[in-house]
Amino acid sequence: MTKRRDFLKTAGLVTAGAATAAAFPAPYVKAQSQIKWRLQTYAGAALAEHVIKPSIDAFNKVANGQMVIELYYADQLVPTGELFRAMQRGTIDAVQSDDDSIAAPVDVSVFGGYFPFGTRYSLDVPVLFNQYGLKEIWEEAYGEVENVTWLSAGAWDPCHFNTVEPIRSLEDLKGKRVFTFPTAGKFLSRFGVVPVTLPWEDIEVAVQTGELDGIAWSGITEDYTVGWADVTNYFLTNNISGAWCGSYFANSERWNELPDHLKELFRLCMDSSHYYRQHWYWGGEAHLRTQGTKLELTSIPEEEWKTVEDEALKFWDEIAAQSPRSAKVVKILKEYNAVMKKAGPPYRYS
Structure with a gap:
């Protein structure tokens, strides 16, 4: 009987709430479950704290519950050499790595990672991609591969x-x-x-x-x-x-499912990650050459x-x-x- 009374009280509140909503309709919000991605990086935990985690933390914060990216470190879900195939199958949703290490089945994969003397400084990488046409070449190459979308390339440290x-x-x-x-x-x-x-x-x-x-x-x-x-x-x-050349990739089906504003947010966070590495490595290389005591x-x-x-x-x-x-x-x-x-x-x- 107590449960029945509680139910009737609750039902009454719901009815009253519905009447209020009818009088003052709320803005329309499309019902949608939270989007979850699993992203694995080439980097171990200590390195990932710098090369990707800040940008993923920022994404999850700004996405405001609409989407959450779970970050996994080197070999945590699958071995690095199998990352491309795992992403292609949808076992994982996205990857941060160089093309070379994940055995990307494209002819340009040899230029990922450390292509001997291809660059002298970290700024060479974004200039080559954004001003000299490498971006379009990478898009063309990965456009020929089923179910993987290349998203963005950036620079890391020298070899x-x-x-x-x-x-x-x-x-x-x-x-x-x-x-x-x-x-x-x-x-x-x-x-x-x-x-x-x-x-x-x-x-x-x-x-x-x-x-x-x-x-x-x-x-x-x-x-x-x-x-x-x-x-x-x-x-x-x-x-x-x-400079090492690394990229972000995503499973094409999962990428295409994202609403445009989340795609744009992810692009902004990739750029944030690229920018952070530029100054972290550049300053770190000089500081540790002059102040480091271990090597x-x-x-x-x-x-x-x-x-x-x-x-x-x-x-x-x-x-x-x-x-x-x-x-x-x-x-x-x-x-x-x-x-x-x-x-x-x-x-x-x-």
């Missing part, structure tokens, strides 16, 4: 070696087992480097156990941030690329390192021969670097 033993000449590279990216590893093998592929979270232990002699996966900022500076002793100031700096003489740069141009031509689109990208890189060199300092110093 240096941090090692257990010092590197002061090209001879010192020979036989070194190094964790690096697929295309970078293919290039470095020309100088005797032995590329090793391991899960990201296993790298620190692999150096400690002697399975790895070093890492060519980042700049000095990441070395300190993720703990690699604690297990290696030296940092080589020469780099094989001035001793070493260098290979410029005249000797030039042989690596010259070899990179041969590597470019080999990649260009693989497809007309790859040739188009290499042509753009050559034209861009010629412009930068002609412009002189601060664009290029040599």
Whole structure:
């Protein structure tokens, strides 16, 4: 009987509320359940705190309950090398990574990550995509792939070696087992480097156990941030690329389901992420080279390192021969670097 009385009271309140609503109709709101995405990054937890988490936190806050993106770190849901296929199947909804590491089945994937000497500085990446046509080329390439949408590319840090033993000449590279990216590893093998592929979270232990002699996966900022500076002793100031090129991708079905305002919000948050990395890495690289106490700096003489740069141009031509689109990208890189060199300092110093 008590339950019945409570029900009648509640029913009365509902009826009264309905009458009020009829007299003063509320603005129409389309009934819709909350959208949930699962996004996995290439980065481990410590690195993701900088390279993506702030922007995803901002998205979730501004989306105001309409959509929530759950962020997962390197290899947390699927191995990094399987991310593309998992996204394509819809196992996950979005990815932040370079094209190279996730084995994207497009000819331009070799230019993701660290394409040898493709860039000198982090600003080169957004300029190449937004002013020199790489954006349209990437859209074309991924437009040929079923159920994956390429969204945006940005720059990360330069590619240096941090090692257990010092590197002061090209001879010192020979036989070194190094964790690096697929295309970078293919290039470095020309100088005797032995590329090793391991899960990201296993790298620190692999150096400690002697399975790895070093890492060519980042700049000095990441070395300190993720703990690699604690297990290696030296940092080589020469780099094989001035900036890592990484992108955001989404499952096409899930992307197309989003209302336009959430798409735009996600684009804004990608841009926020790109901007944050520009200053975090740029300042961090200089600060830790001058103030860091864990890694001793070493260098290979410029005249000797030039042989690596010259070899990179041969590597470019080999990649260009693989497809007309790859040739188009290499042509753009050559034209861009010629412009930068002609412009002189601060664009290029040599």
